[in-house]
Amino acid sequence: MAARKSLADSSCPVARAIDIVGDRWALLIVRDAFDGVRRFGQFQESLDIARNILTDRLRRLVEAGVLEVVAASDGSAYQEYILTPKGEALFPVIVTLRQWGEGNLFGRGEKRSQLIDRASGRPVPKVALRSADGGALAPADTFVKKVAARV
Known part of the structure; x- marks a missing residue:
């Protein structure tokens, strides 16, 4: 599969936004984050998504500053994904x-x-x-x- 062309340098704000959240998985991850989903397993269960695809989309959303990785709120060894202010703006x-x-x-x-x-x-x-x-x-x-x- 060919690598997708980045739109990060586009003069169009819509193109730049689509570069980050322009596929269904990214938007559904953000939707679930608004609904309180925070852990990898919860996203996977909610979305019925392959682990490799979920890993990739979470990584991209973290790199873009939409999500942030934090220590688990219950003190366990897990990590959680929370919306940043940039993510909440969605x-x-x-x-x-x-x-x-x-x-x-x-x-x-x-x-x-x-x-x-x-x-x-x-x-x-x-x-x-x-x-x-x-x-x-x-x-x-x-x-x-x-x-x-x-x-």
């Missing part, structure tokens, strides 16, 4: 993906997991992009200001 991404999936990939009445606000006990409201004046922001209301091409 929360809106995970919530938006979840809500997109809820709205587009489930049939009416089909059972699914739900993200609940601990304080209210209610489902988390839909993520909405807002303009500087607070109005709803649609794709047609935006454009990407590209970086000038290098000569």
Whole structure:
């Protein structure tokens, strides 16, 4: 299998983000970390992922500063993976993906997991992009200001 080309030097923020969390395993590991999964075996059980793939994705997420390896919270010889502030900043991404999936990939009445606000006990409201004046922001209301091409 050919090595994938790094997008780390891209002028596009989306490309750089995809370079780190752009495969399903990376995003599912981050999702599980938000759900409180911390140990290798827990990730493996939750995701039903091969050990070598999990090892690789955890290593990449640690190298990228999304996860941090710490001593086990119970004092055992194990290590745990916790989200760094950089990793926690992915929360809106995970919530938006979840809500997109809820709205587009489930049939009416089909059972699914739900993200609940601990304080209210209610489902988390839909993520909405807002303009500087607070109005709803649609794709047609935006454009990407590209970086000038290098000569």
